[in-house]
Amino acid sequence: MKVERHSKIVELIGKYEIGTQEELAQMLNEAGFNVTQATVSRDIRELKLTKVQAENGRQKYVVLESPRGTSAIKYIRILKDGFVSMDMAQNILVIKTVSGMAMAVAAALDAIHFNEIVGCIAGDDTIMCAVRSVDDTIILMEKLKKMVES
Numbered sequence: 001m002k003v004e005r006h007s008k009i010v011e012l013i014g015k016y017e018i019g020t021q022e023e024l025a026q027m028l029n030e031a032g033f034n035v036t037q038a039t040v041s042r043d044i045r046e047l048k049l050t051k052v053q054a055e056n057g058r059q060k061y062v063v064l065e066s067p068r069g070t071s072a073i074k075y076i077r078i079l080k081d082g083f084v085s086m087d088m089a090q091n092i093l094v095i096k097t098v099s100g101m102a103m104a105v106a107a108a109l110d111a112i113h114f115n116e117i118v119g120c121i122a123g124d125d126t127i128m129c130a131v132r133s134v135d136d137t138i139i140l141m142e143k144l145k146k147m148v149e150s
Contacts (some may be wrong), residue, residue: 003114004143005033009043010063010073011150017060019051024061075108076147082108083148084125088137093117093129095144102127116140 008031009024018024025040035043044061051059063073082101087094097105106122109129116136120129131137 001033003112004146005035006043006047007076007143007147007150008033009047009049010076013049013061013063014073017054017056017058019054019059019061075111078104078108079112079144080148083144086141086144088134088141091131091134091137093131093137093140095127095129097125097127099125101125114140114143116143 005028008028012018012024012027012031016027018027021037021040021044024044025035025037028035028040047063049061049063052062054060078101082097082105084096084098086096095102095105102122102125106120106127109117109120109127116131116139118130118132120127122128129140131140
C-alpha cells in the first residue's frame with residue numbers, strides 16, 4: 001500500500017501544483033487512499049519532496065533528486081518506457097521489455113523496493129522476478145499495471 005501511495009503522490013505532484021500537505025492529503029483521500037496529514041508528512045520526508053516556486057508564484061512540491069541522481073519519477077518513467085507485457089508462472093513474474101531495456105527496468109524495479117520481489121534477473125528484453133508467493137505475484141502485477149497505465 002505504501003509503494004502504491006508513494007507512486008500516487010509522485011503522479012499527483014507531477015500533474016498538479018500541490019503546495020500544502022493538506023492539499024496532498026485531500027487528493028490522496030479522493031483517490032481512495034485513507035491518509036492523515038501525519039502520514040502525508042512522513043511520505044513527503046521519505047520521498048525527499050521539496051518545495052519550489054511555480055510559474056504562478058505559489059510554492060509546489062517536487063521530487064528532490066536522490067544522491068545517486070535518480071528520482072522516483074525517473075524510475076517510474078523507465079518502467080513505463082521499457083515495459084511491454086508481463087505474465088506469471090506461479091511465483092515467477094516474467095516481464096517483457098523493449099529490446100535492450102530489461103536491465104534498466106529491472107534496476108528500476110529494485111530501486112522502487114517492492115516487498116513482493118525477492119530478486120530479478122534481466123536479459124536483453126526479458127526479466128524474471130522471483131516473487132514471494134503466487135498471491136504476491138498477483139498483487140505485484142496489479143501494482144505494475146497501475147504504474148505503467150497511469
